[in-house]
Amino acid sequence: MKCRQCKSEETKVLESRESKDGLTVRRRRECQHCSYRFTTFERSEELPVYVVKRDGSREPFDRQKLLRSMSVACQKRAVSAKELEGIADYVELTASQRDDREITSQAIGELVLDVLRHLDPVAYVRFASVYRAFSDPEDFVRELQRLAQNSRFNKFQGDLENSDVVQ
Structure with a gap:
């Protein structure tokens, strides 16, 4: 995951939480290069039927x-x-x-x-x-x-x- 601040690809996950519905994962991340912290939300992509x-x-x-x-x-x-x-x-x-x-x-x-x-x-x-x-x-x-x-x-x-x- 790229840092939104400096675009470095060196980030680490500080915390992960699954949503109540189990379809989304919230991750708190920190850039190893500039120490910028940000949150990402991950959802699996459903292909249409x-x-x-x-x-x-x-x-x-x-x-x-x-x-x-x-x-x-x-x-x-x-x-x-x-x-x-x-x-x-x-x-x-x-x-x-x-x-x-x-x-x-x-x-x-x-x-x-x-x-x-x-x-x-x-x-x-x-x-x-x-x-x-x-x-x-x-x-x-x-x-x-x-x-x-x-x-x-x-x-x-x-x-x-x-x-x-x-x-």
């Missing part, structure tokens, strides 16, 4: 866009904002851990669907209908048949069949 769209174009990962699309699918469902934030954290972490720091929009959709499948079957079908671009009722039927493999959905379906509503 890019989403590779279906048409091959790339755009920076947009957490808010992901949250909006999940919110629409989970509207009037028992899925909390905290749970949606958790899903977004999971997707963002998965993408950022990739060596190339790129993730396809298809992979993002599959990650979200995998979580929603277990969290709320209705939200899952809603999200799948947009993500997989359902064009007719048969698409919904096929997706419901896939979902029927899930034991939580089977329990829900069994409860429905045994209720007074269906009889």
Whole structure:
């Protein structure tokens, strides 16, 4: 680290402290040449994650866009904002851990669907209908048949069949 006063590269660290969030380190330094003291703040540089769209174009990962699309699918469902934030954290972490720091929009959709499948079957079908671009009722039927493999959905379906509503 160069001294800001005399530009010498001979400095020593007197004190280091990590910030509360753990993302920044504050260092108190002293120049060995002119004895000037100064403070530096160090933060690791986060490289952006890019989403590779279906048409091959790339755009920076947009957490808010992901949250909006999940919110629409989970509207009037028992899925909390905290749970949606958790899903977004999971997707963002998965993408950022990739060596190339790129993730396809298809992979993002599959990650979200995998979580929603277990969290709320209705939200899952809603999200799948947009993500997989359902064009007719048969698409919904096929997706419901896939979902029927899930034991939580089977329990829900069994409860429905045994209720007074269906009889």
